[in-house]
Amino acid sequence: MEKQATWTHFYQWPLKYFAAVTFWxxxxxxxxGFLINTPIALYYMQGLNTTAAHGHGAMFGVYGMLGIGLMLFCLRGMAVNYQWNDRWMNWAFWSLNAGLALMIVIALLPAGLWQTYNANVYGYWFVRSAEFIHSPFMESMVWSRVVGDVLFTFGALVLCVAMVGVYRAIRAEK
Ligand code: HEM
Structure with a gap:
C-alpha cells in the first residue's frame, strides 16, 4: 500500500508512525487493557505491573506515536524540498518501537504476571509488600527493563538529532 502512489513516499515517516499507532x-x-479490565481480574491485579505494561503500551504506544507522527506530518509540509535522512529515521522508528516492546515483554509483563499469580496464591497484600517487591525475581525484572529503556532513549535521541536537519532546512526554505 505504501508504494501505491508517489505522495505516500513523501509522507512515509508520518505514515509509519500512524501504522505504529494502530499496532499499539x-x-x-x-x-x-482487556487483560486487566474485568472485575475478577482487577480484584487480583489492580495497580500491579500489568497495569504499568498496559499504561506504557497504550499511552506512549498510541498517543506518543500519534504525537510524533503528527509532528512529522507538519514538518514534512514545512520543508518540502528537504531529503529526510531515511537511515536515521529508520533507526529512530524501530528503536522507539522495539524499546517500548522490550520494556513490556521482558520486564513489566512478566513482573505483573508473577505478581498476579502470587496474589492468587497468597493474597493481594503480599504482592504489594516490600518483601515481595524487593524479591530477587522482581528486582531482576527492574534491571531487565534497562535493555528496552536504553534502546527507547537511543531512538528518542536519534529522532531529535534527525530533527535538527529538518529545522535547518525549514530556516533555509523561508
Ligand atoms: C489508547 C487508549 C488507552 C490509554 C491511553 C490507556 C491508558 C491507561 C493508563 C495510563 C492507565 C494507568 C493508570 C494508573 O496507573 O493510574 C490505564 C489503566 C487502566 N486501563 Fe487503560 N488505556 C487505554 C485503553 C484501555 C482499554 C481499551 C481498556 C480495557 C478494555 C483499558 C483498561 C484499563 C484498566 C482496567 C485500567 C486500570 C488498571 C488498574 O487499576 O490496575 N484501557 N490505562
Missing amino acids: NLVGAGLL
Whole structure:
C-alpha cells in the first residue's frame, strides 16, 4: 500500500508512525487493557505491573506515536524540498518501537504476571509488600527493563538529532 502512489513516499515517516499507532492500539490498549479490565481480574491485579505494561503500551504506544507522527506530518509540509535522512529515521522508528516492546515483554509483563499469580496464591497484600517487591525475581525484572529503556532513549535521541536537519532546512526554505 505504501508504494501505491508517489505522495505516500513523501509522507512515509508520518505514515509509519500512524501504522505504529494502530499496532499499539491493538496490543497496548486493546490486548493489555482487556487483560486487566474485568472485575475478577482487577480484584487480583489492580495497580500491579500489568497495569504499568498496559499504561506504557497504550499511552506512549498510541498517543506518543500519534504525537510524533503528527509532528512529522507538519514538518514534512514545512520543508518540502528537504531529503529526510531515511537511515536515521529508520533507526529512530524501530528503536522507539522495539524499546517500548522490550520494556513490556521482558520486564513489566512478566513482573505483573508473577505478581498476579502470587496474589492468587497468597493474597493481594503480599504482592504489594516490600518483601515481595524487593524479591530477587522482581528486582531482576527492574534491571531487565534497562535493555528496552536504553534502546527507547537511543531512538528518542536519534529522532531529535534527525530533527535538527529538518529545522535547518525549514530556516533555509523561508
Ligand atoms: C489508547 C487508549 C488507552 C490509554 C491511553 C490507556 C491508558 C491507561 C493508563 C495510563 C492507565 C494507568 C493508570 C494508573 O496507573 O493510574 C490505564 C489503566 C487502566 N486501563 Fe487503560 N488505556 C487505554 C485503553 C484501555 C482499554 C481499551 C481498556 C480495557 C478494555 C483499558 C483498561 C484499563 C484498566 C482496567 C485500567 C486500570 C488498571 C488498574 O487499576 O490496575 N484501557 N490505562
